[in-house]
Amino acid sequence: MSQEWQAGRLDSDLQGVGFDTLAVRAGQHRSPEGEHSEAIYPTSSYVFRTAADAAARFAGEVPGNVYSRYTNPTVRAFEERIAALEGAEQAVATSSGMSAILAMVMSLCSGGDHVLVSRSVFGSTISLFEKYLKRFGVQVDYVPLADLDAWSAAFKPNTKLLFVESPSNPLAELVDIRALAEIAHSKGALLAVDNCFCTPALQQPLKLGADIVMHSATKYIDGQGRSMGGVVAGKAELMKEVVGFLRTAGPTLSPFNAWIFLKGLETLRVRMQAHCASAQQLAEWLEQQPGVEQVYYSGLPSHPQHELAKRQQSAFGAVVSFEVKGGKEAAWRFIDATRVISITTNLGDTKTTIAHPATTSHGRLTPAERASAGIRDNLIRVAVGLEDLADLQADLARGLAAL
Numbered sequence: 588m589s590q591e592w593q594a595g596r597l598d599s600d601l602q603g604v605g606f607d608t609l610a611v612r613a614g615q616h617r618s619p620e621g622e623h624s625e626a627i628y629p630t631s632s633y634v635f636r637t638a639a640d641a642a643a644r645f646a647g648e649v650p651g652n653v654y655s656r657y658t659n660p661t662v663r664a665f666e667e668r669i670a671a672l673e674g675a676e677q678a679v680a681t682s683s684g685m686s687a688i689l690a691m692v693m694s695l696c697s698g699g700d701h702v703l704v705s706r707s708v709f710g711s712t713i714s715l716f717e718k719y720l721k722r723f724g725v726q727v728d729y730v731p732l733a734d735l736d737a738w739s740a741a742f743k744p745n746t747k748l749l750f751v752e753s754p755s756n757p758l759a760e761l762v763d764i765r766a767l768a769e770i771a772h773s774k775g776a777l778l779a780v781d782n783c784f785c786t787p788a789l790q791q792p793l794k795l796g797a798d799i800v801m802h803s804a805t806k807y808i809d810g811q812g813r814s815m816g817g818v819v820a821g822k823a824e825l826m827k828e829v830v831g832f833l834r835t836a837g838p839t840l841s842p843f844n845a846w847i848f849l850k851g852l853e854t855l856r857v858r859m860q861a862h863c864a865s866a867q868q869l870a871e872w873l874e875q876q877p878g879v880e881q882v883y884y885s886g887l888p889s890h891p892q893h894e895l896a897k898r899q900q901s902a903f904g905a906v907v908s909f910e911v912k913g914g915k916e917a918a919w920r921f922i923d924a925t926r927v928i929s930i931t932t933n934l935g936d937t938k939t940t941i942a943h944p945a946t947t948s949h950g951r952l953t954p955a956e957r958a959s960a961g962i963r964d965n966l967i968r969v970a971v972g973l974e975d976l977a978d979l980q981a982d983l984a985r986g987l988a989a990l
């Protein structure tokens with residue numbers, strides 16, 4: 588039997604191979620049909636040969652699928668591939684980025700535990716902590732992302748978990764992940780990093796010392812705005828807890844979405860490279876425009892953490908935020924004058940998007956909370972896609988002309 592037709596696991600020869608080879612091949616299992624692209628397994632349950640076989644699989648004495656809320660072959664292939672890319676012992680897929688965060692906190696924290704969260708995290712993450720997890724006795728405090736002294740000072744004896752997004756949205760602030768991991772570990776806490784904006788193609792937080800990494804796969808891992816999903820990854824001992832919560836509570840990933848993410852991962856690094864190259868060009872160009880007061884992009888030497896970004900990430904990401912001259916009305920006129928770019932808050936898509944954070948993603952914050960998060964009324968966020976750079980620049984020029 589030639590290896591082309593070999594059924595079964597195919598990634599046993601992937602020791603020591605590079606990122607792109609893992610992105611294309613890790614986690615693949617081939618059925619006896621010999622399919623080259625990964626198969627989708629849309630099944631809720633699995634049959635057993637005998638009653639004794641069913642009992643052994645339910646007891647976990649024999650490996651194998653039992654029910655797709657527990658395991659599914661397509662989902663497992665995605666989990667194994669993302670674990671390989673993040674350098675994690677194990678990854679667990681979820682139905683969305685938010686359910687990844689929920690599963691992580693529910694499985695690792697209890698009522699009475701204290702969690703430190705970076706101030707500039709995703710809006711729904713703040714709501715999850717404030718409106719729901721606090722109701723179950725999880726204590727939460729917020730810390731300015733970049734300020735290591737503030738992190739050290741915020742610890743309490745019951746601090747269990749630190750949760751950060753680096754780089755942050757929309758202002759592209761960073762934290763030194765290696766230094767923060769050392770602080771967390773010296774106090775017996777875990778560090779979790781939402782790596783959605785970088786993806787493992789640009790940053791691998793576990794290799795910098797973080798304990799847990801999470802993604803909204805909805806963004807760059809899909810990369811084409813088609814499906815919702817998420818993932819949590821880290822040491823097997825921690826993931827065992829996350830798996831337990833997910834199997835019981837149920838926000839697991841569908842095999843169809845897992846398949847889309849497998850395909851997304853295969854092109855992840857080349858897409859990220861193209862996204863980042865255009866973002867860099869547009870950020871440099873925007874910085875020179877008289878209508879623009881300030882550009883927030885860590886690839887610019889003017890960014891206060893440019894050196895850290897160079898050290899910690901292999902590229903600077905594709906989200907470019909900037910403040911225009913004027914207030915909310917000017918920002919809205921800019922946005923409305925674009926013709927190619929989509930007005931939407933999503934990101935991580937081939938299609939470039941533009942949004943006004945103060946009245947969308949951060950609209951539910953009070954003016955004081957917005958001010959403390961640094962979100963001004965003249966701020967615009969562009970998530971750079973894969974269209975021709977010249978067309979994107981022309982579109983932003985329409986915005987500038989409308990100021």
Ligand SMILES: *Cc1c(COP(=O)(O)O)cnc(C)c1O
Nearest residue numbers: 683684685709781783803805816
């Ligand atoms: C979108 C996003 C999430 C939430 O992911 P969903 O897939 O929308 O649930 C979490 N964190 C960050 C940084 C995000 O951008």
